[in-house]
Each structure stands twice: as C-alpha cells, then as structure tokens.
Amino acid sequence: MTALRCVLLAAVCSINSLAFAQDLAENVTNELGSAEWIWSPAHTKNDIPVGDCYFRKTFDVSDPDVGEVQVTADNEFELFVNGKQVGAGSDWRQLQVFEISAQLIKGRNSVAIRVRNTDQGSAGLVGRVLVREKGGTYVNHPTNASWKTSVREYTDWTAAQFADKEWIDAKSYGVLGLALPWGNEVVIAGVGARFNVAKDFVIERLLRDDEVGSLIAMAFDAQGNILASREGGNLMLITDSDDNGTPDSVGVFCDKLINVQGILSLGTRVFAIGDGPEGVALYRLRDADRDGVAEEVQAIVPIRGSKG
Numbered sequence: 001m002t003a004l005r006c007v008l009l010a011a012v013c014s015i016n017s018l019a020f021a022q023d024l025a026e027n028v029t030n031e032l033g034s035a036e037w038i039w040s041p042a043h044t045k046n047d048i049p050v051g052d053c054y055f056r057k058t059f060d061v062s063d064p065d066v067g068e069v070q071v072t073a074d075n076e077f078e079l080f081v082n083g084k085q086v087g088a089g090s091d092w093r094q095l096q097v098f099e100i101s102a103q104l105i106k107g108r109n110s111v112a113i114r115v116r117n118t119d120q121g122s123a124g125l126v127g128r129v130l131v132r133e134k135g136g137t138y139v140n141h142p143t144n145a146s147w148k149t150s151v152r153e154y155t156d157w158t159a160a161q162f163a164d165k166e167w168i169d170a171k172s173y174g175v176l177g178l179a180l181p182w183g184n185e186v187v188i189a190g191v192g193a194r195f196n197v198a199k200d201f202v203i204e205r206l207l208r209d210d211e212v213g214s215l216i217a218m219a220f221d222a223q224g225n226i227l228a229s230r231e232g233g234n235l236m237l238i239t240d241s242d243d244n245g246t247p248d249s250v251g252v253f254c255d256k257l258i259n260v261q262g263i264l265s266l267g268t269r270v271f272a273i274g275d276g277p278e279g280v281a282l283y284r285l286r287d288a289d290r291d292g293v294a295e296e297v298q299a300i301v302p303i304r305g306s307k308g
Contacts, residue, residue: 035142037124037179038170040149045173046181048123054157055113055125056148056164057141064104065134070097071127071143072186073115080112080158092182094189095127104131105160111141112158122208126176126186145169181208211250212236219263225292227253227270229260235272235285237292254285254294270294273303 039045040053069079074092078085081103089096100111109131117123129141148167156162177184217229226238226247237253240246253270260274262282270285278299286296 035126035128035176036144037126037173037176037182038143038145038147038149039124039173040151041168041171042151043123046122047120048117049120050117051151052153053115053117053123053125054150054153054167055115055143055170056110056157056162056167057129057143057146058108058110058160058164059129059131059139059141060107061104061109061131061133062106063134064106064109064131065101065136066130066132066138067100067104068097068130069100069111069127070095070130070188071113071125072096073113073125074123074182075118076116077125078114080110080114082109083112083156083159085158092124093185093187095186096189100129108160110158110160110162114153122181124173124179124182125170126182143170145172180210206247207238207250212238216259217261217263219265221265221270222267223290227263227265229263229272229274232259234258235260235263235270235274235294239292251292253287253292254297256294256297257283257285278302 038055039048043049069081069086071077071079072089072092072095076090077088079087079098081100082105084103086100086103087096087098111129113125115123115125126143128143130138131141132138147170148164149170150157150167154162173179176186212228212230213233214231215228216231219227221227221237225240228236228238230236234252235254235257237251238247239249239251241249254272257272257274257276260272262273264271268287268290270287271282272285273282274280276283276297276299280303281299282301282303284296284298284300285294287294288296
C-alpha cells in the first residue's frame with residue numbers, strides 16, 4: 001500500500017509537466033498553425049553547407065504580460081529577444097524553453113535566432129513564440145514561411161527596429177514530428193526524453209528515418225551486420241561499407257518477406273517470422289554465396305491467427 005501511495009504521489013506531482021508537454025503537442029500540430037522545420041531557400045535541403053543562417057520574427061504587443069520561446073535547431077542556435085541574448089542550445093533533439101516576459105516591450109518586438117550548421121547535410125530551425133497580453137489569451141507565432149531569413153549577418157540584425165525588408169521568407173521542410181530527417185525524435189527539455197540512458201553510455205544516430213523507416217525487429221548476423229525489419233517493408237541488411245566501425249549501407253536482404261517480427265541468424269541461415277509467399281510463417285532464409293541477399297526462402301512452420 002505504501003508503494004502505491006508513492007506512485008500516486010509521483011503521478012500527482014508530475015501533472016504540471018505532463019500537461020505542459022501535452023499542451024505543446026496539441027498546439028504545435030493544430031489547425032491554427034503548427035511549428036515547422038525551416039531554413040533559407042538559398043540552400044538545398046540535406047545538402048546545406050557548414051555556416052550560419054539568421055532568422056527573425058517580429059510582432060506587436062500592446063500590453064505584454066507573459067512570453068515564452070520553445071525552440072531547437074540542427075545543429076546549434078543562439079536566441080535573441082529585442083537585441084538581448086536569452087539562450088542557446090546545441091542538441092536538436094531537445095526543445096529548449098526560455099522565459100522572455102522580462103524582455104518584451106510595448107509596441108514592436110523581435111525574436112532573432114542565429115543557427116549554425118556544423119557539418120554539411122541537414123539543418124533546420126523549429127519552435128514557436130508564445131505571447132500573452134494582460135487580460136488576453138496566448139498568441140502563437142510558430143516557425144513557418146512567415147519568418148524572415150538571411151545567410152548574411154547584418155549590423156543590429158537582432159534589434160526590434162531592424163529593417164528586414166531585404167530578408168526573404170523562410171522555406172518550410174515540414175511539420176515538427178513529421179518532417180524528415182528529424183522525425184518524431186524531438187522532446188521538451190526537462191519534461192521527458194525518448195530514451196533513458198545509463199551513466200557512461202551514449203546514444204548515437206547511425207541512419208536517418210528516410211533510409212531505414214520504422215524498425216520493428218533487429219538482429220546481428222554471423223558477420224556482425226545488422227538484419228533489420230522495416231514496418232510494412234522487407235527484411236534489410238545494414239552493413240559497414242568502409243570498415244570504420246559504423247554501419248552506413250542499407251540493402252534488401254529478402255524481398256519475399258514483409259513485417260518480419262522475429263529474427264535469428266545461424267551461420268548462412270536466417271530464421272524469420274513474417275508474411276511471405278506462403279502467408280505468415282516461420283521462414284528459413286539462406287544466403288549461400290554470402291552476397292548479402294537471401295537466395296532461398298522456405299516456410300517451415302505456418303502460423304495461424306492475425307498478424308501483429
């Protein structure tokens with residue numbers, strides 16, 4: 001009974017944090033304007049050079065009461081409100097939350113963000129500005145094509161009265177939680193995390209969602225390669241093509257099976273449960289010439305019932 005009371009107490013104490021997370025999830029994906037990953041249209045998505053990109057959003061407030069910025073960027077960002085730096089971040093998987101009530105002024109306000117791409121490839125900015133006037137309701141300014149952007153740094157570009165007419169509209173890469181390559185990996189800093197990592201351990205991203213999709217089962221073969229099952233797709237083989245210790249190449253190991261939900265590798269044979277030529281069954285696959293593709297596919301145990 002004591003343990004139950006502790007669990008209930010912990011649940012009650014976390015209501016505010018959970019409600020905040022739920023509020024964010026609902027508001028950044030609602031019809032009123034969801035937060036989108038954005039960047040400068042001067043660059044090509046997924047081939048963005050190393051360097052800085054600058055963003056601005058201006059808005060008017062008659063009688064400011066409360067303000068907050070929820071933001072993250074791939075790879076690093078600096079946040080300014082009306083010319084004053086209020087925060088920074090370097091982990092795109094963590095949506096940082098900054099209180100900006102003290103920085104808001106009557107009249108024209110600006111939120112300016114410098115984003116630094118540290119390695120060529122994907123880059124983006126996502127978040128929203130929440131502002132409430134005294135006696136009013138929250139107004140949401142999510143990142144989208146209404147934000148202004150430049151790849152050139154201007155004098156006083158963070159100031160509220162800076163003339164950004166020469167800046168261009170940002171390009172949207174898609175909605176937070178759906179846009180690739182970031183997918184649904186972004187969580188709110190301090191509220192929750194997708195993974196609980198033990199001390200002295202780290203999580204490293206190996207492949208993007210658009211390369212492997214949603215995985216439902218994994219195993220290692222005799223050579224140390226990864227056999228992975230894509231949801232709604234085939235059984236894949238993920239290999240280290242340049243022998244640097246990091247898997248980087250994705251190929252189809254067996255195109256005769258889909259939705260594989262159990263994998264066991266023994267030498268040149270692989271046993272897998274999935275939907276194949278003879279329906280849902282336990283199949284024996286064999287890559288006799290070790291070229292990374294199964295030439296033999298044989299059902300050995302049929303499985304009755306529904307898939308799932």
